[in-house]
Amino acid sequence: MVVQVEPRIRYSSKRMETNQPKVEANILLLGAENVGKSALTVRFLTRRFIGEYGSIESIYSHHDKIDGRDICFNIWDSLYPQNAEEVGHISDRQLQWSDGFILVYSICDRASFNVVRQQVQRIRQAQQKLSSSAPLIIVGNKRDLQHRRAVSSEEGRLLALSADCGFFEISAAEAYHGVLMVFHELLDLIREARALKKGTAGFRGIVRSGNWIKGADLIRAEETAEREQRRLDPPSPHKKVLDSSTSHSSREETRKSVLP
Numbered sequence: 001m002v003v004q005v006e007p008r009i010r011y012s013s014k015r016m017e018t019n020q021p022k023v024e025a026n027i028l029l030l031g032a033e034n035v036g037k038s039a040l041t042v043r044f045l046t047r048r049f050i051g052e053y054g055s056i057e058s059i060y061s062h063h064d065k066i067d068g069r070d071i072c073f074n075i076w077d078s079l080y081p082q083n084a085e086e087v088g089h090i091s092d093r094q095l096q097w098s099d100g101f102i103l104v105y106s107i108c109d110r111a112s113f114n115v116v117r118q119q120v121q122r123i124r125q126a127q128q129k130l131s132s133s134a135p136l137i138i139v140g141n142k143r144d145l146q147h148r149r150a151v152s153s154e155e156g157r158l159l160a161l162s163a164d165c166g167f168f169e170i171s172a173a174e175a176y177h178g179v180l181m182v183f184h185e186l187l188d189l190i191r192e193a194r195a196l197k198k199g200t201a202g203f204r205g206i207v208r209s210g211n212w213i214k215g216a217d218l219i220r221a222e223e224t225a226e227r228e229q230r231r232l233d234p235p236s237p238h239k240k241v242l243d244s245s246t247s248h249s250s251r252e253e254t255r256k257s258v259l260p
């Protein structure tokens, strides 16, 4: 079973896309030692769980086709620093390289949850300085080890909600599907973040084509676009104007559905 919290409200998203330019996404896996970063990476790349993984820092490239679009995932499976001074540290290079982050803890290891909490804070602080909005997903791994659970699902969810991150609880050992969902969700969020960066003029086209996901920031951008549209071109009964009130009530419903 996979537990998931969506960081923001999403509307229908996936439609067949053809002849679209290739999408490249740099994804950094972070987290303490032994939480399953390599297991998650290898599961995604090969669909297999092999049990033991060498402690080697690696960047993998993985090509896929999703909804008719070519995707290249570059996945950096990082090593947690041994040097106590660097604990929780994320280098500038890693921050600049990454389009999105997967922060992994083990549900059996509270210390690893605290590491993720620290790393989320560090990334968010750095992002403020860099004006970056690369999305984050928090993953509680080893869900198969319920009898050894030390971190509740609610704690994971609350951390994710408080920092506007996605959240999944999975078992890399037991199933491929949950791992796949993590990477695909992050890809969607990366594409959403890129669309937001392009500016509100771009959103109008994207939203009207019904070809994208609505997130909280996107809703704000739509509202700005809508105001601008009204100013330039008052709505007529024949035009479909974006309905932000629907968006807000749906957002409320989503929040209710994810709160414990």
Ligand SMILES: Nc1nc2c(ncn2[C@@H]2O[C@H](COP(=O)(O)OP(=O)(O)OP(=O)(O)O)[C@@H](O)[C@H]2O)c(=O)[nH]1
Pocket (backbone or CB within 6 Å): 031, 032, 033, 034, 035, 036, 037, 038, 039, 040, 050, 051, 052, 053, 054, 055, 056, 078, 079, 080, 141, 142, 143, 144, 145, 170, 171, 172, 173, 174
């Ligand atoms: N039961 C269980 N064991 C897992 C799971 N995922 C990984 N493991 C085990 O946990 C151990 C550590 O997994 P790794 O993938 O090497 O963890 P890592 O975070 O990459 O560790 P470092 O390389 O030290 O940073 C291995 O023995 C894995 O077999 C899981 O979902 N369930």
